[in-house]
Amino acid sequence: MLNVVHKAWMQHVDHEYQTESNDRRELVTLTRSSSPRRARIRWYPGEDSHVMVRECTDDDVLLLEEHLPTGAAQVYAAHRATARTGRTTFLAVREGARPVGSCVVVWFPAPRGEASGANALASQAEIAHVFVGEGHRGRGAATALIRSAEELIVGRGHDRCAIGVEVDNVAAARLYERLGYIDTGELETYEYTWVDAAGGEHPITETSRRLTKTLR
Numbered sequence: 001m002l003n004v005v006h007k008a009w010m011q012h013v014d015h016e017y018q019t020e021s022n023d024r025r026e027l028v029t030l031t032r033s034s035s036p037r038r039a040r041i042r043w044y045p046g047e048d049s050h051v052m053v054r055e056c057t058d059d060d061v062l063l064l065e066e067h068l069p070t071g072a073a074q075v076y077a078a079h080r081a082t083a084r085t086g087r088t089t090f091l092a093v094r095e096g097a098r099p100v101g102s103c104v105v106v107w108f109p110a111p112r113g114e115a116s117g118a119n120a121l122a123s124q125a126e127i128a129h130v131f132v133g134e135g136h137r138g139r140g141a142a143t144a145l146i147r148s149a150e151e152l153i154v155g156r157g158h159d160r161c162a163i164g165v166e167v168d169n170v171a172a173a174r175l176y177e178r179l180g181y182i183d184t185g186e187l188e189t190y191e192y193t194w195v196d197a198a199g200g201e202h203p204i205t206e207t208s209r210r211l212t213k214t215l216r
Helices: 004-009 058-067 075-084 117-123 141-155 170-178
Strands: 013-020 025-031 039-045 050-055 088-095 098-107 124-132 160-166 182-195 201-214
Touching: 050 141, 058 075, 058 098, 075 088, 075 098, 088 141, 098 141, 124 141, 141 160, 141 170, 160 170, 170 182, 170 201
Parallel strands: 124 160
Antiparallel strands: 013 025, 025 039, 039 050, 050 088, 088 098, 098 124, 160 201, 182 201
16 A cells, blocks of 8 residues: 655645555655646665655745755756656656656657668657666665656657766666666767856766666
8 A cells, every 4th residue: 555654745635546566666746736747656675775756846846956965957857847848758766755766758850760871860769867866775766766767758659769977987887787788888978067156167978888788
């Protein structure tokens, strides 16, 4: 049965029901929001606790910023704004009532099967900005985010997905490879400006390796 500690993340719920399978439990909720869509919440067993993944809401953005602050950069609000355009889907993960991380699924416009060769990227979706707060890593949160993202990607008709990992992030690369991602040998270097909590701007240059996975 559903542990009552997780009720804190399900305010404004009219009705809920759950289904179970061998490797996960799913809770589906019907909300009072103006939209008739159902919010689907996935449960995955972690090593020490159960974690919950769902599409990030405005309330979730506030809680993420409270528990895992990004300061003046307001990263979660930016991800949520982009998700509203339909170009991405923004997912959040919790342990109990506390948000512990998030990720973004980037959708490319070309329908499956229409891209090949140099345009093969367009036949995939990409999982990006995977983040789990320190102190919560190694307990299944990142795995739950990636599995949920993969289900969304398959549901959109994609056969493959890609993920990037910084060249010096050995732990993340090990996790992705354990989940079935294969290093393509491609490197991507990009630059951006990080805004700290005081509003200071810092130019950042990072290089990432590109990994891909066949989902079906």
